[in-house]
Amino acid sequence: AQSVTQPDIHITVSEGASLELRCNYSYGATPYLFWYVQSPGQGLQLLLKYFSGDTLVQGIKGFEAEFKRSQSSFNLRKPSVHWSDAAEYFCAVGVGNMLTFGGGTRLMVKP
Amino acid sequence: SQTIHQWPATLVQPVGSPLSLECTVEGTSNPNLYWYRQAAGRGLQLLFYSVGIGQISSEVPQNLSASRPQDRQFILSSKKLLLSDSGFYLCAWKGLVVTGELFFGEGSRLTVL
Numbered sequence: 001a002q003s004v005t006q007p008d009i010h011i012t013v014s015e016g017a018s019l020e021l022r023c024n025y026s027y028g029a030t031p032y033l034f035w036y037v038q039s040p041g042q043g044l045q046l047l048l049k050y051f052s053g054d055t056l057v058q059g060i061k062g063f064e065a066e067f068k069r070s071q072s073s074f075n076l077r078k079p080s081v082h083w084s085d086a087a088e089y090f091c092a093v094g095v096g097n098m099l100t101f102g103g104g105t106r107l108m109v110k111p
Numbered sequence: 112s113q114t115i116h117q118w119p120a121t122l123v124q125p126v127g128s129p130l131s132l133e134c135t136v137e138g139t140s141n142p143n144l145y146w147y148r149q150a151a152g153r154g155l156q157l158l159f160y161s162v163g164i165g166q167i168s169s170e171v172p173q174n175l176s177a178s179r180p181q182d183r184q185f186i187l188s189s190k191k192l193l194l195s196d197s198g199f200y201l202c203a204w205k206g207l208v209v210t211g212e213l214f215f216g217e218g219s220r221l222t223v224l
Contacts, residue, residue: 034212036215041199041218041220042217042218043201043215043216043217043218044155044201044203044213044215045215046212046213046214049212090154090155094212097143097160097162097205098157098160099157099212099213100157101154101155102154103153103154104154104155
């Protein structure tokens with residue numbers, strides 16, 4: 001069965017600094033990979049997704065993610081964080097009709 | 112365009128009372144439908160999913176049940192709530208494309224006292 005690990009439960013960055021959120025997955029083949037963002041008390045919004053092709057994927061709100069097969073990773077990056085990026089971020093692996101989510105990383109942004 | 116709605120948004124219920132959370136999707140046909148729960152400080156746990164009317168798969172045995180009486184309606188129920196049922200419940204839909212993502216509703220916050 002597939003699984004997703006987000007090693008960092010909490011991350012704090014200063015506004016304007018760069019950001020990288022880690023995601024590692026376990027699956028026997030190349031999975032479909034997703035990053036979602038959740039603001040407090042809200043549902044999840046899709047940031048970006050990877051299915052095949054170019055391993056660097058661009059998403060909304062200035063986010064990007066890079067798929068690295070050799071490391072079984074799909075890390076999320078943003079060059080300059082804004083205060084409005086403070087939220088919880090979830091990485092997910094899709095296999096068939098099912099999405100398996102990581103435990104999430106809560107991002108806090110210092111002014 | 113497709114939309115997904117959940118209600119109620121917030122619910123406070125006593126232990127032992129029944130529960131009904133409703134989710135409807137508009138603008139698509141024959142979606143896959145999902146119920147997830149998010150307990151405080153924890154990730155998303157898949158509770159139920161459905162690929163069609165009357166077809167429900169349970170991922171975690173528990174105090175809850177789900178039903179899909181219509182193509183775009185998904186209901187989460189309980190006959191007697193437990194304290195441990197408290198959490199944030201998220202409904203989601205997915206199209207028929209295998210590689211497609213899930214689209215989430217706004218969530219329902221349940222507090223059992």
